[in-house]
Amino acid sequence: MLDSAPDSSAGLIEPLDLAPLRKGLLDGLRFTVKDNIDLAGYRTSYGSPAWRDAHPAPVHNALCVDQLLGAGARCVGKVVADEFTYSLDGESFYFGTPRNAKAPDRVPGGSSSGSAASVGNGLADFSLCTDAGGSVRVPASLCGLWGMRPSLHRISEAGVLPFQPSVSTVGVLADRFEVLDAAMRVLLSAAATSTPVPRRIFVLQDALEIADAAVQDQVSSALDRIADNTGVVLEWVRFSEIVGAQYALNACNLEGLRDLQTAEFQSTVGNWIEVCKPELGFTFSQAYGNVRTFDRIAALDNIARCERFFTQINAFFAPDTVVCFPTTPKIAPVRGSLNTLEAVMDFYDPTMTITAFSGVARLPEISAPLLTVDGCPVGLSFVAGHYRDEFLLNAVRELVC
Structure with a gap:
């Protein structure tokens, strides 16, 4: 584990004070950023110290970060992500288990565990995070927060580390619906147009x-x-x-999405792991064993089934x-x-x-x-x-x- 553990209670890896770029819809709101999303000048860990140490700090923020700063929000911290964001439980071997504010003896859910903890414990009004298999929705559910996974690719993923591009999205966790709504409308570049009422x-x-x-x-x-x-x-x-x-x-998962996710993870993260052979946390290493032995060709029918679904x-x-x-x-x-x-x-x-x-x-x-x-x-x-x-x-x- 890390020699100097971060503040796991609020999921914080590094406190920040990135001022808004201009005034806007999010004036006065504080947000945190999951550590698979780039912040200029700060190395991105992807939940893995080995990944962090092997990659330079980005020159630019992820575009979604600039959208929030450009709408008046202030960034107050970089927060924990589960290792390679490949988890739904929120217990990190390297960065600790962030505190579930509503149920402190229980896991916060992952992989946006630090995002949920930073909002639930009052560090931020909302957090910018990601979701593929449920990494916004599961922490929202388990921690009693508002969370939104948008339509795939509605929000720019430029500056978001690669994961499962046919599935993963940028999303938001928030303490109130009004905050979720405002942050999502900024990220969606949503025009103020009328929509049908739910009937x-x-x-x-x-x-x-x-x-x-x-x-x-x-x-x-x-x-x-x-x-x-x-x-x-x-x-x-x-x-x-x-x-x-x-x-x-369960066919959505067992006969479709799981194989698509695994094949894409092999290509995005698996290639790097196989070449660089980094230290892996115990829980992730167990899960990665299934990725390593995955038969991509045998999975092609299930990958095609995803499109039909x-x-x-x-x-x-x-x-x-x-x-x-x-x-x-x-x-x-x-x-x-x-x-x-x-x-x-x-x-x-x-x-x-x-x-x-x-x-x-x-x-x-x-x-x-x-x-x-x-x-x-x-x-x-x-x-x-x-x-x-x-x-x-x-x-x-x-x-x-």
């Missing part, structure tokens, strides 16, 4: 069924409140009905339609408890079954901190069609704010 809300039944019973109860209560407050009649839909074929929801799922979405489901099927695991393969799979398999839905369909998704189970937060997610980000922001404001 149809579908509940993704498969996702609800794999959730723990206590999570199901909380989701049902929240949906009843939304229906009562808005007058919108809830409709139920299965994944097989959305894609028009007899697939279970994208087309079929988005054909389901009308302009006024929202689909909702629990962001994660469980509350956050206790810190240090993911120390056996059984415990890891019990957390990852159902979680990835849910998060892969938006990933494979490239959908915008907002996790809203609406649920509490055994004193721990769980998010309720809302998704809209690909490139319907502004509609989704407006829909969530109408439905739950």
